[in-house]
Amino acid sequence: MAKAPAKKAAKKKPAKGFEETLWDTANQLRGSVESSEYKHVVLSLVFLKFISDKFESRRQELIDNGQDAFVDIEVFYQQDNVFYLPEEARWNFVKKNAKQDNLAILIDTALSTIEKTNSSLKGALPENYFSRQGLEVKKLASLIDAIDNIDTLANECDLSEEDLVGRVYEYFLGKFAATEGKGGGEFYTPKSVVTLLAEMLEPYQGKIYDPCCGSGGMFVQSLKFVESHKGRSQDIAIYGQELTTTTYKLAKMNLAIRGLSGNLGERPANTFFADQHKDLKADYIMANPPFNLKDWRNDAELTDDPRFSGFRTPPTGNANYGWILHMLSKLSEDGTAGFVLANGSMSSNTSGEGEIRQKLIEDDRVECMIALPGQLFYTTQIPVCLWFLTKNKSADSKHSYRDRKGETLFIDAREMGTMISRVHKELTVDDLAKIADTYHAWRSDSDELQRRIDAKEISVEKYEDQAGFCKSATLKEIKANDFVLTPGRYVGAAKIEDDGIPFETKMKDLTTTLYSQLKEAEELDKAIRKNMEALGYGE
Numbered sequence: 239m240a241k242a243p244a245k246k247a248a249k250k251k252p253a254k255g256f257e258e259t260l261w262d263t264a265n266q267l268r269g270s271v272e273s274s275e276y277k278h279v280v281l282s283l284v285f286l287k288f289i290s291d292k293f294e295s296r297r298q299e300l301i302d303n304g305q306d307a308f309v310d311i312e313v314f315y316q317q318d319n320v321f322y323l324p325e326e327a328r329w330n331f332v333k334k335n336a337k338q339d340n341l342a343i344l345i346d347t348a349l350s351t352i353e354k355t356n357s358s359l360k361g362a363l364p365e366n367y368f369s370r371q372g373l374e375v376k377k378l379a380s381l382i383d384a385i386d387n388i389d390t391l392a393n394e395c396d397l398s399e400e401d402l403v404g405r406v407y408e409y410f411l412g413k414f415a416a417t418e419g420k421g422g423g424e425f426y427t428p429k430s431v432v433t434l435l436a437e438m439l440e441p442y443q444g445k446i447y448d449p450c451c452g453s454g455g456m457f458v459q460s461l462k463f464v465e466s467h468k469g470r471s472q473d474i475a476i477y478g479q480e481l482t483t484t485t486y487k488l489a490k491m492n493l494a495i496r497g498l499s500g501n502l503g504e505r506p507a508n509t510f511f512a513d514q515h516k517d518l519k520a521d522y523i524m525a526n527p528p529f530n531l532k533d534w535r536n537d538a539e540l541t542d543d544p545r546f547s548g549f550r551t552p553p554t555g556n557a558n559y560g561w562i563l564h565m566l567s568k569l570s571e572d573g574t575a576g577f578v579l580a581n582g583s584m585s586s587n588t589s590g591e592g593e594i595r596q597k598l599i600e601d602d603r604v605e606c607m608i609a610l611p612g613q614l615f616y617t618t619q620i621p622v623c624l625w626f627l628t629k630n631k632s633a634d635s636k637h638s639y640r641d642r643k644g645e646t647l648f649i650d651a652r653e654m655g656t657m658i659s660r661v662h663k664e665l666t667v668d669d670l671a672k673i674a675d676t677y678h679a680w681r682s683d684s685d686e687l688q689r690r691i692d693a694k695e696i697s698v699e700k701y702e703d704q705a706g707f708c709k710s711a712t713l714k715e716i717k718a719n720d721f722v723l724t725p726g727r728y729v730g731a732a733k734i735e736d737d738g739i740p741f742e743t744k745m746k747d748l749t750t751t752l753y754s755q756l757k758e759a760e761e762l763d764k765a766i767r768k769n770m771e772a773l774g775y776g777e
Contacts, residue, residue, distance in 0.1 A: 257409035260284075263384035264410075266377045277410040278484050279371070282364055283385050284406060285491045286348060289321045290329030291389075292495075296320045312355070319497025321359070327351040333386055336379040342368035345378075358499055362490030427455055427526040427578065428614050430665035431624075435524050435576045436463040437674040438606075438626065443473035444521030447568055449509045449561070451478035454489035456524040457500060476500030479507065479514045510535060510560060513545075515568070523565050523575035529620055530580050531557035549597060555589030558582070563594070566603060566627055572636075574605065574628045581609070581621040584723040596721040599646070599713065603627050606647040606677055609725045611655040613663040623725075638686030646716060647680050648709045648725040649673055671697065676708050705730050 264276040271279065296318055300309050308314045312322040325331055327348040335344055349363040368378070436459045443464075448456045457476050464471060476493065478500060480486040486506035493500045503514025534557035545567040546552040546560075553559035558579055565575045584607065586592065598604055606626040612619065631642040651673055655663040665673075679687055679698040690696045703709045709728040719727050770776060 257406055259384055259387070260381075260406065261410065261413055263381050266380055267373065270373050270377060271371050275371070277406070278364065278367070278488075279373070280381070280385075280410070281406055281488060281491070282349065282367065283345070283381065284388070285363075285495065286332065286345070286352075287329050287385050287388065288495050289352070290323060292320050293323045293328065294330075321352065321356045321494070324351055324355060327355070329386075333382055336382045337375070339375055341375050341378055342371070342373055356494075359490065359494055361505070362487050362494060364484070364487060427452070428616070428664065429455075429459070430670065431526075431578060431610070431614060432456055432459040432524070434665060434670050434673060435578075435624070436460055437670060438677050439522050439524065439574055439576050440467075441474060441522040441524075442467065442469050444573075445475045445477060445518070445570075446522045446524065447477040447515065447518060447520035448523070448525050449479050449564060449568070450525055450527050451480050451489050451502065452485055452526070454478070454492035454500075456526075457489075457498070458492060458496070460522075460524065461496060461498065471496075471498065477515050477518055477520065478502045479509050481506055481508055509564065510540065510557075518568055519570040519573070520568050520575075521570055521573045523568060523573070523577065525561070525565065525575075525577040527557065527561040527577065527579065529558075529618065529622070530582065534560060549594050553589065553591065553594060555586070555591055558586075559591050559594050562598070562625070562627070566598075566629075569627065569629055572628075572630050572634065574626060576624060576626045578622050579625055581623050581724070583625070584623055592721065595723065598627070599716055599721050599723075602631055602643060602713070603629065604646050604723065605631065605642070605681075606649065607723045607725055608649045608673065609652050611652050611663055611665075613657075613661060614655065614665070616662065633683065638683050638689075639681055640683040642681065644713050645710050646713075646723075647677060648711055648723075648728040649676060650707055650725040650729045652726075676701065680708075680710060703729075 260280055261276075264280050267276060267279065293315065296315055297309050300306070300314060305314070315322040326344075332341075332344055332348055335341065338344065345368045346364075346366050349367075350365070353359045353361075353363045432455055435456070441460045441463060446457065446460050451457065457478065460474060460476075461471055463469075464474060476498060478489065480489055480502065483506045486502065489502055490500075493502075501515070505514075507514055535552060540546065540552040543552060546563050549563055553563065561577070561579070562583075565577060569575055583591075586595075604625070605628045606624075608624040608626075610622050610624065612621050614622070631639075631645070633639060633641040651665075651669070654669040654673075655665050658664045675696040675698040678690065678696055679701040682690065687696075687700065691699060701710070706729055709725075709730070711728045715728065716723070767776075
């Protein structure tokens with residue numbers, strides 16, 4: 239009897255990432271809730287699961303240590319930056335009742351109880367959100383099952399160290415951009431761009447401010463920077479503001495799961511018309527304002543606002559220069575701001591923007607300009623750049639800066655980055671290091687630069703202009719370029735290395751190749767004509 243052929247082993251499908259699993263499950267909500275609401279539904283449940291896991295872990299630790307009597311005493315959780323959760327606010331309670339008709343009410347009750355029990359979460363969690371959405375119990379239960387499979391404390395996921403809320407938020411915004419051609423009207427800063435801002439600003443200690451903080455990704459990355467350099471989170475103070483109510487709540491949630499207390503203002507509000515931090519002077523500003531925002535002001539308002547004094551008051555075009563002047567007004571005398579803007583901000587002369595930029599340059603406020611590669615953002619293909627402003631370019635013994643008065647560093651990073659998908663690019667670790675190291679080598683005094691080299695903190699031994707990449711330009715050079723801040727104008731083209739082959743040899747080889755290709759083209763032309771004639775289409 240012939241032996242039956244062995245069946246080929248079926249190829250295993252690659253395991254889905256947890257974001258993709260969440261998206262597939264959330265898609266079941268289509269028709270029940272607007273797709274732009276997916277992220278708020280999902281993130282609220284992810285938040286509940288995350289803090290419940292941390293609570294249960296701490297609770298078990300108390301039991302294992304023979305401290306059973308303390309498992310319901312809040313202070314034994316708070317001292318470890320863990321939120322205390324009454325039984326009705328725990329994930330397991332919600333999961334156990336996931337088939338009940340009143341599931342939405344149970345979730346709203348859990349979130350409300352968490353907020354009332356933990357004062358730092360005041361205003362952070364959605365109020366009666368799930369009840370108002372009118373979600374089908376079956377679909378909501380499926381979403382809970384999907385989220386239940388995420389072990390938020392597992393080492394292999396390392397989610398306890400990730401920007402969990404921001405990671406899901408970014409993924410969902412990317413899916414909206416791909417499926418709807420938009421990002422829900424919101425921008426989420428790619429992780430590599432936020433990392434670059436943090437690596438350049440080095441916010442070890444002091445006040446950090448983001449005037450349009452979104453879901454709080456800038457703050458999270460600042461914290462990661464501090465921790466990765468053996469600093470202490472207690473040494474930084476967070477200040478932010480956000481216009482959209484749901485995003486404001488996401489930012490508070492994002493800080494809360496890390497035990498961070500941040501001042502995001504008393505309420506969500508417009509930064510220009512309801513500044514929540516009027517007297518703030520920040521040491522570091524990190525921001526990604528909405529690009530080219532139109533209709534951002536009324537002609538009758540902001541005319542006497544001190545944030546715009548000394549300039550064209552206020553800017554009359556889109557909001558780009560409004561953001562620039564707002565952030566400049568929030569800087570301490572030794573502070574530095576780093577932020578993302580559309581490329582047009584570097585050269586625009588409409589609506590008086592050229593005059594404002596000229597004054598910024600003449601006042602010696604512009605420290606560094608970086609042109610970024612395209613395709614970094616999920617939600618827009620607009621080319622973007624990074625601005626770095628400071629009020630003081632003098633030598634600074636505290637930070638070991640050299641005297642940089644009258645100088646501005648230009649970096650052209652447009653050719654950097656690696657495609658991570660068909661349409662998206664990401665700056666690699668090496669890209670980030672090259673840009674940040676160049677900036678620090680340019681800014682540091684000789685002793686600090688040597689210390690950094692010896693400590694293997696940077697790999698650039700000394701700053702030098704590099705054609706096609708970086709250039710330290712003087713005020714005179716910038717003036718000669720009509721105060722345009724586009725790096726390409728200053729760095730020039732990269733030098734083409736001589737390959738050592740004499741011109742005559744190159745020309746002979748090229749000519750031989752050309753004639754060979756012309757002959758081949760002639761043969762192809764004859765073959766095509768012959769085939770056309772055979773079909774009855776001759777001349």
